[in-house]
Amino acid sequence: MNSIQLNNDMSIVISGEAGQGLQSIEQIMSNLAISSGYNVFTYSEFMSRIRGGNNSTEIRISSKRITSYVDRIDIFIPMCKGAMFRFKGRIAKETIIIGDVSHIDEMYKDAYRIIYIPLLKIMKELGGNTYINSLIIGFISNLLGSTFDSAIKTIEKRFKNFGEEIINNNMEAVKTGFELSCEIIEADKFCIQIEKTEDVKNNLILYGYEAIGLGAIAGGCNFISSYPMSPSTGVFTFLAKNAETFGIIVEQAEDEISAINMGLGAWYAGGRAMVTTSGGGFALMAEALSLAGAIESPMVIHIGQRPGPATGMPTRTEQGDFLTALYSGHGEFPRIIFAPGDKEDGIRLTHQAFNMADKFQTPVIILTDQYFMDSSNNMNDFGITGLKAEKYFEITDDKYARYKFMGNGISPRGIPDHGRGIVRVDSDEHDENGYLTEDFNVRKNMVNKRIKKMESIKQETIPPAQSGSNHYKYAVVCWGSVRNTAEEAIAAIARNDIACFSFTQLYPLYNGTADLLKSAEKLIIIENNATSQFGTFIKQETGIEFDHKILKYNGMPFSVEEITAEINKALLKE
Amino acid sequence: MNSIQLNNDMSIVISGEAGQGLQSIEQIMSNLAISSGYNVFTYSEFMSRIRGGNNSTEIRISSKRITSYVDRIDIFIPMCKGAMFRFKGRIAKETIIIGDVSHIDEMYKDAYRIIYIPLLKIMKELGGNTYINSLIIGFISNLLGSTFDSAIKTIEKRFKNFGEEIINNNMEAVKTGFELSCEIIEADKFCIQIEKTEDVKNNLILYGYEAIGLGAIAGGCNFISSYPMSPSTGVFTFLAKNAETFGIIVEQAEDEISAINMGLGAWYAGGRAMVTTSGGGFALMAEALSLAGAIESPMVIHIGQRPGPATGMPTRTEQGDFLTALYSGHGEFPRIIFAPGDKEDGIRLTHQAFNMADKFQTPVIILTDQYFMDSSNNMNDFGITGLKAEKYFEITDDKYARYKFMGNGISPRGIPDHGRGIVRVDSDEHDENGYLTEDFNVRKNMVNKRIKKMESIKQETIPPAQSGSNHYKYAVVCWGSVRNTAEEAIAAIARNDIACFSFTQLYPLYNGTADLLKSAEKLIIIENNATSQFGTFIKQETGIEFDHKILKYNGMPFSVEEITAEINKALLKE
Amino acid sequence: MSNVFEPEVDTDIAWCPGCGNFSIHQILLKTLSELKIKQQKLVLVSGIGQAAKTPQYINSNYFNGLHGRALPVATAVKSCNPELTVIAISGDGCVYGEGGNHFIHAIRRNPDITCIVHNNMVYGLTKGQASPTSRKGFISSLQISGVYSEPFNPLAVAISLNASFVARAYSADEKQTIEVLKIAIKHRGFSLVDIFQPCVSFNKLNTYKWYKENTYYLDDSHDPGNKVEAFKKAVENEKYPLGIFYTNTDNLPFEKHLPVYKDSNEPMYKRNVDSDKLAELMKNMKKN
Amino acid sequence: MSNVFEPEVDTDIAWCPGCGNFSIHQILLKTLSELKIKQQKLVLVSGIGQAAKTPQYINSNYFNGLHGRALPVATAVKSCNPELTVIAISGDGCVYGEGGNHFIHAIRRNPDITCIVHNNMVYGLTKGQASPTSRKGFISSLQISGVYSEPFNPLAVAISLNASFVARAYSADEKQTIEVLKIAIKHRGFSLVDIFQPCVSFNKLNTYKWYKENTYYLDDSHDPGNKVEAFKKAVENEKYPLGIFYTNTDNLPFEKHLPVYKDSNEPMYKRNVDSDKLAELMKNMKKN
Ligand SMILES: Cc1ncc(C[n+]2csc(CCOP(=O)(O)OP(=O)(O)O)c2C)c(N)n1
Ligand SMILES: Cc1ncc(C[n+]2csc(CCOP(=O)(O)OP(=O)(O)O)c2C)c(N)n1
Ligand code: SF4
Ligand code: SF4
Ligand SMILES: [Mg+2]
Ligand SMILES: [Mg+2]
Helix, strand or coil: CCCEEEECEEEEEEEEEECCCHHHHHHHHHHHHHHHCCEEEEEEECCCCCCEEEEEEEEEEECCCCCCCCCCCCEEEECCCCCCHHHCCCCCCCCEEEECHHHCCHHHCCCCEEEECCHHHHHHHHCCHHHHHHHHHHHHHHHCCCCHHHHHHHHHHHCCCCCHHHHHHHHHHHHHHHHHHHHHHHCCCEEEECCCCHHHHHCEEEEHHHHHHHHHHHCCCCEEEECCCCCCHHHHHHHHHCHHHHCCEEEECCCHHHHHHHHHHHHHCCCCEEEEECHHHHHHCHHHHHHHHHHCCCEEEEEEECCCCCCECCCCCCCCCHHHHHHCCCCCCCCEEECCCCHHHHHHHHHHHHHHHHHHCCEEEEEEEHHHHCEEEEECCCCHHHCCCCCCECCECCCCCCCCCCCCCCCCECCCCCECCCCEEECECECCCCCECCCHHHHHHHHHHHHHHHHHHHCCCCCCEEEECCCCCEEEEEEHHHHHHHHHHHHHHCCCCEEEEEECEEECCCCCHHHHHHCCCEEEEEECCCCCHHHHHHHHHHCCCCCEEEECCCCCCCCHHHHHHHHHHHHHCC | CCCEEEECEEEEEEEEEECCCHHHHHHHHHHHHHHHCCEEEEEEECCCCCCEEEEEEEEEEECCCCCCCCCCCCEEEECCCCCCHHHCCCCCCCCEEEECHHHCCHHHCCCCEEEECCHHHHHHHHCCHHHHHHHHHHHHHHHCCCCHHHHHHHHHHHCCCCCHHHHHHHHHHHHHHHHHHHHHHHCCCEEEECCCCHHHHHCEEEEHHHHHHHHHHHCCCCEEEECCCCCCHHHHHHHHHCHHHHCCEEEECCCHHHHHHHHHHHHHCCCCEEEEECHHHHHHCHHHHHHHHHHCCCEEEEEEECCCCCCECCCCCCCCCHHHHHHCCCCCCCCEEECCCCHHHHHHHHHHHHHHHHHHCCEEEEEEEHHHHCEEEEECCCCHHHCCCCCCEEEECCCCCCCCCCCCCCCCEEEEEEECCCCEEECECECCCCCECCCHHHHHHHHHHHHHHHHHHHCCCCCCEEEECCCCCEEEEEEHHHHHHHHHHHHHHCCCCEEEEEECEEECCCCCHHHHHHCCCEEEEEECCCCCHHHHHHHHHHCCCCCEEEECCCCCCCCHHHHHHHHHHHHHCC | CCCCCCCCCCCCCCCCCCCHHHHHHHHHHHHHHHCCCCHHHEEEEECCCCHHHHHHHCCCEEEECCCCCHHHHHHHHHHHCCCCEEEEEEEHHHHHHHCHHHHHHHHHHCCCCEEEEEECCCECCCCCECCCCCCCCCCCCCCCCCCCCCCCCHHHHHHHCCCCEEEEEECCCHHHHHHHHHHHHHCCCCEEEEEECCCCCCCCCCCHHHHHHHEEECCCCCCCCCHHHHHHHHCCCCCEEEEEEEECCCCCCHHHHCHHHCCCCCCHHHCCCCHHHHHHHHHHHHHC | CCCCCCCCCCCCCCCCCCCHHHHHHHHHHHHHHHCCCCHHHEEEEECCCCHHHHHHHCCCEEEECCCCCHHHHHHHHHHHCCCCEEEEEEEHHHHHHHCHHHHHHHHHHCCCCEEEEEECCCECCCCCECCCCCCCCCCCCCCCCCCCCCCCCHHHHHHHCCCCEEEEEECCCHHHHHHHHHHHHHCCCCEEEEEECCCCCCCCCCCHHHHHHHEEECCCCCCCCCHHHHHHHHCCCCCEEEEEEEECCCCCCHHHHCHHHCCCCCCHHHCCCCHHHHHHHHHHHHHC
16 A cells, blocks of 8 residues: 555544444544644534444534534544445545455455554453544544644543543553554555644534524523433533533423423513424424513524424424424514524623523524534634623603514513512413403504514614625525535635625524625525525515525534535536 | 495404304305395404404405405494494595494594494393394395395204204394394485395305315315314314215324324225424424325325414414425425415315325325415305215235336335236335335436426416406415405406416426416515415525515405505505 | 402403403402501513413513413522512412422422412313312313313422422412411412312303311421321322411522622612623633 | 344444443334234334444334434324334433424323333433433533433423323343333333433443342232322432333324224225215205
8 A cells, every 4th residue: 555645634434333432532532632723623423322323423624713614534544343334425535544354345455545443352452342432533533643642632631520440541552553553554554644723722613503693602691401302412511511611500401392481481581591492392392482482582593493394304404494494483473583693602692692592682593503513623712701791671751561562673671570560471462461352453563663673673683794705607505504614615616706605694594695696697506405404585575596406314413525516417408 | 434335345354362263253244245136255363262362254245256355334233332443444534333332443433434232231131142143144134135034044053952042032032133124224314226136045155164075075175184273274174074874984193293194004904194283383294295196005194384483372363374385394205285266276286186185195285374274265066066975995816016117107006905917115215115215216217207297296386377368467376265355356457458367286397387478568476474475485496586565464364455565555656 | 448459441351241250350459468568569461361360450560471480480589689569469370280399399499579479279261171179070172071180289399399388278268368378478488379260151160169178277286397297188189278388498598698688789670781890701712 | 033123234333332221222113022022013213322232233113203202203103003112212302392392292191102211311312411300410522510490300290291101220230121012012001111221431420230229120019000109119319210100091092093993904005085975065054
């Protein structure tokens, strides 16, 4: 086998069973990567089971900032038998396969670039399969040019609560891995050249669920009641972990209906509540979403999308719930929908969701997906502590009327026992005081009042992030988690007549949307769903139709290569 | 007061408290009307309470078939104090007010046409206020030219289970009313001339809820599980009443979630199930709707719409739930939405809903509203017994696979123990056999399969009913229960350049819709909601935008006069 | 003595003449006044139904939410501001039917709230269908040949779940019911007060007369600290006992467990994000 | 003897090595085979969770529905075709958490189905959060400082609702559990079999050892006909009794009440609309 050279952007995929500790490898590796001066991106894809099956993590390491998933695999590490089967299409002749002979499928053994390491034998010596991930960490860390010391330190930290024997064995495993890899490098089989940069060393590495969680904390979230549901649970767990520090009430509800009704009770009493769920759980919240509309309660709802309908593929990704987020809940009332593209969007928009919900007394939905939740990358601390939680409720007096008619439809929001006023909220149609009414005129005015709020909300819509050319013939539209992948693809295509518009606010639609799009000759939309839901909505709002739809709905996210190829195909079609 | 003459179309409004028996009057009067040879239409509007408050019924009696609500009141009968307050805008100088002096508000007493009858005194003599409705029945029946005999017979039938004293007192009340009215007619104060026709004598009088119930029976419904919710409960009650005769399993569920999951269980085991609910209950069914999509189960869902959001106005009417019916439930899967315009539509479409649900293995939603449910009119028996319940499931063999890939996406549906096959349905993504799968390719194919069914469904869409001119410059679009009112208004406007398109299938949209509309110079849409949901959808599907929207959302249905005036206004705006 | 909780305006109460709800309304007004609860500190949470209209007729903060969903709302209100007195008040259909799951789990959670159920054994507002507590044989427009399901036994279920306070009262007995309610509201933890309430319009089976004939009061010999005895009483159905069946203080109230109130009782609305801590968290995340 | 219910294909079972689900799976296969149920006549209904995957590994009709919703589906299946043997099988989170309301009301309705709950006192599939049956103090990624809610007591609740058959078993005791399951399935009416099941991945509190040490079998002295005694046993929590706690045949099964089966046992799928009767109904509606 010839010596292998990898330059500036490397994608490592490690594949194993659930329970083999892929997540640890991923997290430790990304920490090692930035401390060594590399940019890093990771994405885990896994089955809906706790042990066995086949999961993988992609770790991209690069000299430039990278934040998206690629199909390309530079290094593939199978951690068990059967770990290669699902990667047939992605393991290329250029891929370096590193692993135990017994974990490598026969078909690769002749024609592919394989570096055998006697994983099983070493494991046996160490006394258990559980050390395999430490070994791999040692192995890769050397490849990346980490010092042995930093590798060891990370492992030590990781296992500090595990008793001496376990720590020692893991250290031993790291050491073995490190040495193995030294041998290989020395044997000149390998050469990785990724430019280092000091910049990243002080970076954060954030998963999507952490970004949403941090945004929530910054937005003043002090109440979360939810029901576990993949892929949204990470947000819940993150807030639980930080509950004591930040004074957050965390309660696992008996079901999603309870969760959101608790959330509404919390806002009513002066808390700042959110729920986190997935499409199926959100479906159960529809009635209470409508209640938020009726009582004009703030509410923040995070939906981590996964493929539906029904249970679908619990641990996979999709963007299939936009229209149901937009129209769930009976009756007519305002709402706001965000869909963060990258982790920074995740923090900012979640923070903003709390402020907007409070300001406009309306539910705000944040749409992410499994790809967003379970991918991570390094980023700057952009000054999150500067984000303020704005409170919009007021001290009430004797004459307080919860639904006082105001010019813009937004009545002052009171809180029980905060002032002398009495705060009445009612799911029935109500008068200004919150008393049930059957008066047809009051009804009409209350509908108008609620709908009126949309006007103020529309004044604060966020324009899509634009990348690519300013003088574009081709406009590519995407939303939510597709953003970074699309942007990287557009950058790769490197034409000066193409622009990419990544929407992070889906509803209400940025009012300059038609202007942005109509100047393009050809419009392309990219969505991780089967029916182009956002495209449908843009048509409804602007009359503009997309010429080409790039849709994916097999449960996996788009890769940079796929989008690149599909856009090129679309451009060729002219 | 001068003698009063009413010709061919008379609108009587009786107003009283909940509990005074307005419904009995309405039902008895409409029976008397058709047996006398008149056409009849009734509509009840009532508060969300059991006693007290103020409710009313409008009874229209006409020589022509009439099926819609008018603002005009020819005769107004207050049955208690405070019964006139809400009718200020509708009681005109021409309105004849008939009632006890103490029930008539002062403001009317001088300038309006009042016929005083000593209701209270008579009631006192009979020994109770409860006989007031029999008296009014007697009174009106004579006005209508019913014979005394038929009035008495109807009352006798009505009270047959109530003990002799009650029967006698009611008969006495009818008699008194009849005689009073004779006196007035003799005094020549009154003259009603409505042409009679033999045609109607054999007609049915159907309420909306009966139409849906009959359609369900004709469609082979043999299972209904629901949770009571106005205004949809009538359908449930109707099926319960007929359960034993038609072999229908009727179960009041503990909540709406249970109701629809029971429905899905029933279809799975070979039953034909429906649920009936309103927007709030439907919101709770969203997850199971998605389940129906995933497991490809037939399901029939009736939504009786009422004003939202949340509890809103429980006994009022609105068309505010179209978009939520269209997009509720996470993930992407086919569905069908009907919205009957008149009672015949109600029967036919509900019948068809069962057959379509079974044929395409998909949920079918029927959208009505309180106006539709609680209005009645006479109609022909159009041969409902000719409607057949078509069964589409098959006997299975050893090799049976529930989700076998077929060209059109529709796999043969098997039933447990009907054949040798094993029937596996799964809310997770599944393979052809119904086993859970995480295979990306199978996932993609299953999505395609489900979406593919839309093609077949689209081939059977129902065009909108067209009335008015064939060579139109103006096209008016409406849907659901607005149909008859719009049609009567268009007929009243009597121009030869206007056509009315009443949609009874909302989704998928009739594929000739763009063709129908684009030839018009001006497009008007009428919807009983605040945001023109169907108009929004038509724009999304066809790109066509409406020039003028006639929207009402105060909880009451449109009247013929309102639509007439609004259309005229729109036409003037040119 | 003027009662601040008396409705401000002369509202038209939407109940039927003779309905047991009127007595419960009066009982509640008196209880609140006698307990001298500060008006601003009271929050009534209800669902939807005839019973659920009660807060409309009380001059108090209220959250009149969705059918079946009063308890999660009440739990959250109390937990965001433990200084409030929170009463969830609704009908039997609302709490035991649509809201059954919240009933179970609110009891397990044990927030310091009082749950008053107007138990008329029927769905009043929707015109007379059976409720979970309807007796077997009860005939309605949906239960054509009578209810055949076992009636829901809220007391026995609450006791099985080791509820903190379990009582039954009768709307027509003002004095006793006020007494029970006062104890219930003062009791720390989840208190269930199921109140038998005649529905004169739709329940012709369980009338004033029926209740009179089919109830009796638990006497001093009953020990509310004894779970098995309480259960025995709760499953009696020859005659239905009234009074306090069961109390226990085994469990702290929900909100007392919450770490947010460890160092401070300040209600949530007064609190702000600690940006120093946020900065520190960010710093820690960097190191991972 | 070959068992028709053995999975057809050599499926990769998605449970963790050592999980109690494997024993329950084997127990169920043996029970079904010993009961000689006709393969086509068995329907397994499950929700979502690790337990809920069981039907995937049995060669049987199944309806693998939504999390929490097995019981309404199972009730309807049985009522549309009473000839079927219907078993609802799911986890503790599914049946007692998300599905708690259906649990209560299915018991009241009393369809002749068996409800098997794999009670591992944890949410397995979603990675270890507390379930309604988790013991106090159980620590998880969400219950950072331990569960403080009273654990849900399924047996006591079922007994309070006068359930037809209430039993608890333990997954590691194959013989006894098969015995209980056989009786449960043959029992006419709603049968609850709560099976203690170790979750080796997420429940480090309630381990095989813990179950062994904290359970014992009810002996012959226990009278399952005595509700109060059954309740007493159900609330024991020093050690948890195993076996049949309570049975009663007070109530007919749900489907036996249905008028549709008054004159004929024919399942619904074989029936057709009687158009003569429809014609007659139309005629009657004319006369009103
Ligand atoms: C989700 C939902 N389902 C159904 C209804 C209709 N509904 C309103 S009140 C009620 C039942 C009322 O019964 P109960 O709670 O016993 O109160 P009561 O009127 O008897 O006091 C129902 C079914 C609703 N409002 N929301
Ligand atoms: C509506 C809904 N909410 C949440 C989930 C996510 N979910 C799947 S399984 C599960 C809990 C599993 O616990 P349990 O029922 O005890 O089963 P186990 O895995 O322990 O056998 C949850 C919360 C879901 N699928 N649907
Ligand atoms: S319907 Fe029954 S519960 Fe409702 S107000 Fe009337 S009597 Fe009372
Ligand atoms: S997570 Fe627990 S319950 Fe699930 S398979 Fe693993 S051990 Fe069994
Ligand atoms: Mg009630
Ligand atoms: Mg479990």
